[in-house]
Each structure stands twice: as structure tokens, then as C-alpha cells.
Amino acid sequence: MTDSPFGWAIVGTGIHGSFLVRTMVEDLGISPGSIVAFDPHSEPLALWRRRSRNIMMTHLRSPASHGLHTDFRTIRRFATARGRTDFTLPYHRPSAELFDDHARTVLADTWSRVARRVESVRAVFPVSGGYVLSGESTEATAKRVILAPGQPAPRVPEWAAAGGVSIPHIYDDGFDVSRFLTASSAAIVGGGLGAVTLAVTAAERGCKTTLITRDPRTVHYFDSDPGYIGPRCGPRFAAIRRCRDRRELIRAARRTGSVPPDAEQRLTAAIRAGAVSEVRDEVVDRVNAPGRVELIGRSGRYGPFERVVLATGFADAPPAGALIRQIARATGARLAPDGFPLVDESLQWTMDLYVSGALAELTVGPPARNIIGAHLAARRMFGAYPSSTSSSSCEA
Numbered sequence: 384m385t386d387s388p389f390g391w392a393i394v395g396t397g398i399h400g401s402f403l404v405r406t407m408v409e410d411l412g413i414s415p416g417s418i419v420a421f422d423p424h425s426e427p428l429a430l431w432r433r434r435s436r437n438i439m440m441t442h443l444r445s446p447a448s449h450g451l452h453t454d455f456r457t458i459r460r461f462a463t464a465r466g467r468t469d470f471t472l473p474y475h476r477p478s479a480e481l482f483d484d485h486a487r488t489v490l491a492d493t494w495s496r497v498a499r500r501v502e503s504v505r506a507v508f509p510v511s512g513g514y515v516l517s518g519e520s521t522e523a524t525a526k527r528v529i530l531a532p533g534q535p536a537p538r539v540p541e542w543a544a545a546g547g548v549s550i551p552h553i554y555d556d557g558f559d560v561s562r563f564l565t566a567s568s569a570a571i572v573g574g575g576l577g578a579v580t581l582a583v584t585a586a587e588r589g590c591k592t593t594l595i596t597r598d599p600r601t602v603h604y605f606d607s608d609p610g611y612i613g614p615r616c617g618p619r620f621a622a623i624r625r626c627r628d629r630r631e632l633i634r635a636a637r638r639t640g641s642v643p644p645d646a647e648q649r650l651t652a653a654i655r656a657g658a659v660s661e662v663r664d665e666v667v668d669r670v671n672a673p674g675r676v677e678l679i680g681r682s683g684r685y686g687p688f689e690r691v692v693l694a695t696g697f698a699d700a701p702p703a704g705a706l707i708r709q710i711a712r713a714t715g716a717r718l719a720p721d722g723f724p725l726v727d728e729s730l731q732w733t734m735d736l737y738v739s740g741a742l743a744e745l746t747v748g749p750p751a752r753n754i755i756g757a758h759l760a761a762r763r764m765f766g767a768y769p770s771s772t773s774s775s776s777c778e779a
């Protein structure tokens with residue numbers, strides 16, 4: 384079934400899709416009836432909520448100014464009006480619950496007026512005056528499209544995917560953290576914030592927990608260098624012409640696998656108390672026995688453990704890769720050598736088709752995936768972004 388054309392179609396109702404839709408409706412006066420949004424999750428932000436719950440995240444890593452409203456003060460005001468003080472210092476990082484309560488409140492009216500299709504977009508084809516978005520069971524036509532499909536798939540090492548029972552990843556759809564936390568012994572493979580938070584929580588619940596990390600952990604307040612949000616480092620990124628050089632800078636500035644000081648302190652205390660063991664090794668294989676898994680590293684064998692989970696972050700690939708490749712084929716839109724879209728300064732990839740989040744990384748820079756990345760994307764798409772942070776599309 385094809386409906387009459389919408390003005391806008393949004394792919395993804397996560398942090399970025401929700402921020403952009405709220406901005407369009409509430410700040411730019413775009414009629415909510417002219418927007419359609421696709422996402423397989425029945426509630427906006429459902430994936431964000433599940434992932435933060437799966438790592439038992441207590442507070443956000445970003446400051447309270449990074450919320451789902453264009454006004455940077457709204458989370459603080461929301462908390463004050465309700466007598467809430469659930470921030471952690473410095474930077475007033477809101478609790479996950481406060482962030483969520485605020486998000487529900489600022490998004491409720493917008494989402495109640497926008498058409499949502501609870502399905503994935505499988506393909507997008509150009510047609511006269513716009514695009515047809517093909518979902519799992521419906522189609523919609525829209526003049527303009529914004530792709531905000533979030534993160535790439537969780538990174539699963541070969542040893543964990545091969546043979547026997549697969550080892551779950553903390554960001555898998557089916558990962559059941561409550562069940563994981565009832566184990567008497569568990570190993571967490573990976574060393575970033577997700578791994579550390581889950582390890583400490585499991586240990587607090589009486590689970591004998593082993594954290595197996597390949598690389599030494601680094602400690603930073605934020606998971607990407609905040610200098611790239613504005614004029615301190617933005618122009619340095621903008622001055623880089625070749626995509627592969629931008630990608631290299633993004634990798635260095637994204638601080639993947641780092642943790643903020645409070646998480647490091649919690650882990651250190653748990654290790655000192657003997658509640659968590661930390662092993663520095665790279666896991667290369669596993670041996671399954673009934674109800675038990677033994678892990679084989681380059682320098683030793685570990686376990687057996689009742690439960691093992693991967694906390695190995697996300698793959699080095701564009702999110703919604705199959706859809707991105709299909710759109711590139713259908714429209715002739717250009718891809719960088721790493722498969723990410725080559726977009727212009729307004730994040731337009733091809734005529735009236737825009738991207739946000741990780742897909743916009745080669746133009747927005749290191750903060751593109753974060754909450755603040757949605758603010759930066761909105762400024763670029765809808766105008767009024769500061770020239771100091773602007774940059775042209777890079778060259779393949």
C-alpha cells in the first residue's frame with residue numbers, strides 16, 4: 384500500500400530521530416501530520432533504554448546540557464521543578480532515570496502527533512518528487528528523508544560466533560541482564576564502560592566476576608574529545624580533506640573503550656575487595672561444557688564460568704549497512720572507502736536525503752554519534768550552524 388506523500392520520512396526513532404522530529408515540529412513549526420517515522424521498536428528510544436539497562440547504567444556520561452531539547456537548560460529546569468537532585472558531579476551528568484523522564488516529557492506531545500510505522504525500512508527508492516520507503520509490510524512516499532539508524536551491529540569476535548552455543552553481547556536484542564546477574568560466576572569480555580559497569584554490578588550482587596580486557600583501559604570523562612563539538616578543535620577536523628584522514632582522527636578522538644573516573648574508582652574498589660578479578664589478555668577461543676564455558680586467551684585459560692557475555696562495542700562499519708548500500712546503488716549517492724556516506728555540509732547525502740548520527744560522522748566529526756551529535760546535525764540540516772565548526776564533505 385502506498386500512501387499520499389509525506390513531507391518528511393524519518394528512519395529511526397532513537398535519540399537522533401526523536402531529537403530531530405521534536406525540533407522540526409516544536410521549534411521549526413513543521414506540521415506533525417507531514418512526518419512519518421519508521422522503527423521496528425514499538426516505543427521511541429526503546430533501544431537506547433534497553434541498552435542502558437543492559438549495562439546497568441546509573442548516570443549518563445554526557446552532561447545535563449545534552450538532552451532531547453534544543454534548549455540546553457531543560458534537564459536542569461525539569462529536575463529543579465520536581466525537587467530532583469539525581470545528577471553526578473562534575474558536569475551535572477543526569478541519572479539515567481532523570482534523562483529518561485525528561486525525554487518522555489519533552490517528546491510525548493510530538494510523538495503523539497506524528498505517524499509511526501513499527502517496522503524497519505528495507506529499501507529507499509527515488510521517485511518523481513521524493514522517495515518511496517519500503518518497510519516490512521507498508522510503503523510510504525516522502526519528499527525528504529532523514530536516516531538516523533543509530534549504531535552499527537555489536538562487534539562479535541570470530542571465536543564467539545563460531546560453533547556451539549553463541550556467546551551473547553550486552554547490546555544483543557535478546558541479552559537478558561536480569562538472568563545474567565543471577566549467575567554465581569561470570570566473565571565479561573571487553574573493557575569499556577559497559578563492561579566495567581556490568582562487572583561491578585554483578586559483583587555487588589554476589590556473582591564471582593572476571594573482567595577480561597585486551598587493552599589497557601584509559602580514563603576520560605567523555606567518550607569523545609569534547610573539543611570537536613565547537614571551535615577549539617572543529618576547524619582542525621574541517622581542514623582535513625581526505626576521508627581516510629578524517630576517519631583516523633575520529634578513531635583517535637572517540638576514545639573507544641575508555642571509562643569516566645567514577646566508573647574506574649568503582650572498579651578499583653571492587654578489585655581491591657576481591658569481588659572482581661581483572662585479567663589482561665585477548666580471548667581467542669572458548670570451550671563449552673554443559674552449563675559452563677571456559678575461555679582460552681593468548682596467555683592462559685580462564686573459568687569455567689556459568690555465564691559469559693561480550694562487551695566488545697560496535698563493529699567498524701556503517702549502521703544499517705545493507706540499506707545504505709541499497710540506497711547508494713539506487714541513487715548513485717557516493718560512499719567513502721569505509722562504506723560511510725559522503726555527505727555535504729548540511730548532511731545531505733543525495734537530493735533531499737539526509738543522515739544523522741554515525742552516518743554523518745565524516746562531516747560532523749567525533750561527536751556525531753553522541754546526543755550532542757543530534758544537536759549538531761539539526762543545526763546543519765536546518766541552518767544556523769556556527770561557521771567555525773562547518774566543514775565540507777571530505778574527498779574519497
Ligand SMILES: Cc1cc2nc3c(=O)[nH]c(=O)nc-3n(C[C@H](O)[C@H](O)[C@H](O)COP(=O)(O)OP(=O)(O)OC[C@H]3O[C@@H](n4cnc5c(N)ncnc54)[C@H](O)[C@@H]3O)c2cc1C
Nearest residue numbers: 395397398399421422443444445503504532533740753754
Ligand atoms: C549504553 C549506552 C550509553 C550511552 N550513553 C551516552 C551518553 O551518556 N551520552 C551520549 O552523548 N551518548 C551516549 N551514548 C552514545 C549515543 O548517544 C547513543 O548510542 C544514542 O542512542 C545514539 O542515538 P541514535 O539515534 O543514533 O541511535 P539509537 O538511539 O540506537 O536509535 C536508532 C534507531 O534506529 C532504528 N533503526 C535502525 N535501522 C532501522 C531501519 N532500517 N529502519 C527503521 N529503523 C531503524 C533502531 O531500531 C533504533 O531505534 C551511549 C550509547 C550506549 C549504547
